[in-house]
Amino acid sequence: MDCVIAGGGPAGAMLALLLARAGVEVTLLEKHGDFLRDFRGDTIHPSTLQVLDELGLAEEFLEIPHRKAYGMSMVTDAGDIRLASLRGLPGKYDYIAWVPQWDFLKLITSAAERYPGFRLLMNAEAHDLIREGRAVRGLRYRDGSGEHEIRADLTVAADGRHSTLRERAGLVPEELGAPMDVVWFRLPRHPSDRDDPFLRISSGRIMVAINRESYWQLAYVIPKGGFDELTGEGIDALREPVASLVPWLADRIGQIRSYDDVSVLTVVINRLHRWHRPGFVCIGDAAHAMSPVFGVGINLAVQDAVAAANLLAGSLRSGAPIPESTLHLLQKRRMLPTRVTQAAQRVFQNVVIKRALRREFDPSRLPREFDPSRLPRDLTKIPLANRMARRFVGLGIRPEHVLVRKA
Template structure:
């Protein structure tokens, strides 16, 4: 059996785990990052870095480097109804300093962070690592993880263990963190087609009078289409090879007919929001979706996770210097990050209740309400609150 000792063991190589590993390695700490998959090349959804994400990266001197990676800028988005654009939002109304979002393959983004981290000899990473359980001392403090690394049994002993392993977190389950608030009333079906040349690369949402549609750019030239439906409609949407979904997209944008009809890979995503009673225990802390599952609404999950990692790097660095790995110390991450995460989750749920309403009256009035709101300052206020949390905003 492999026996490895390190300062910090991070489980999960999403954006939050990769960034946290880099920031801790920069501080001179020994870091081991474990990833269960054999590589980063898999299908991701919502590969958008919002203006607030760009600001976070700028604050830690990574923005210029990240913008050197292959990407495209997104300057605006719109909401459509009956073939008309009823509302437009522009990124420069959210932030003049960061007047665009960028679409970048998530594998490219993560790999860029790992490439920087690998410059430090105190940073190590293993793919094909399956964490099965937590290691604890006689007092119940987490002191590492047990599982396999490249199919070989392994124990990793760490002063601090971090769960950044996403919405289905093994670390969260093994630590028995209590889930106190789960919200799940709806789902999405996603599929991907080539982006038609006549459409601008922007975020789009369509009120159809039936189930509604999201359209999100996927680098470099793909369109991810999301079809919204309630839990009660779940059995119906799979009928006839997702014919209902295909027909609705073609009805809204007839030019997509050939692309849509040839689509065969449809992926279901539960729209779940989840909060925990706490994020930390002695020797252990959760970040990102492991700590607070965000819904796909607004494509803000990456930003929230990265903000967690920046705070976590600061607190864990202090903990290592002080030799204090207690729940009280590691809970400082939760104290600093949970208020914003909770606020954004509440906002996502409110938006979701409007998008996924089954009330026929509200459903009919919804596009006209949005159109009216677009002519008031309320839209920009909501957009800034959603895409640029108050503790990240600058005067610009």
């Protein structure tokens, strides 16, 4: 093959589509039998919507049931605060689309299947690299029939923040730390409930609520490593703070019967200082695990894939060797967005989330600009602040555009 990609998440699937579209022979491996895994990042931001538009997939995407969010709100004990509005964002798309990730991945892989050079292997878990001297020349994988290998000019690790291939390549990320983990669960949504997704923050407690039409997808934030303590206190240790944060959920809170009804996300922020070896490169979470803060993980992964295709498709299609210096250009281009985004996430984590999770949390001790009781009710009326927020969340740092042509 010209290219083999391990990992059928947003980074791997998008890169496979872009390469296949450009006439590259590419195999995508996904270790699961389907994409139906709940409680994943599901926000498709304007930067990714623009990429879909450039690929001619925007109309198909918008046919998928979804909700549009034109802004962001925070609910405090003192009332609602409108944090930012995406209205007026440059380009065609001024909203965030909330779509289950499995629908997004199905769209991308179905589009890739229209090209003869694309092959998707499900239930195929990559577990090792094929080497010739210093260079990587493919990978080894397992499926239901046993062990196999695929040789390729380029091997891409898009196999997530616990990347096996990254480890096999001897690449170790720098851990940047996170003060929290997240407990995901769902509760029924009633027609009389509010419509918009929101962040709920109170003294010692934080939760995110996402409207999924028939249900709420809820993320209750807990101190790092605190899940065992939470479960040791019984299920009411989760039910009671959720009902306290959002009283109109109290009538259905009993549907969380036990901790079997929840899923735990161990929050990790890290990044590689070196993304590549000869014939091998990491993208997406394999290169940089993002915090769920701002919900931009999918979009950073997609931007990595677009940048990679722009830089590499021509050489892969022609069979020309890809020097490691070209792989370094990819890393160099995507490192700035990674660093800036992670820095912003860490500031919010350490200044707001870390302090809010302390039982002795006192909003009056927060810097004035982070104290919910002293914030204006509508931050969108501060023009400079709103412009910066909407561009950062909507477009990100250095948004990528599809430059490689369709074969």
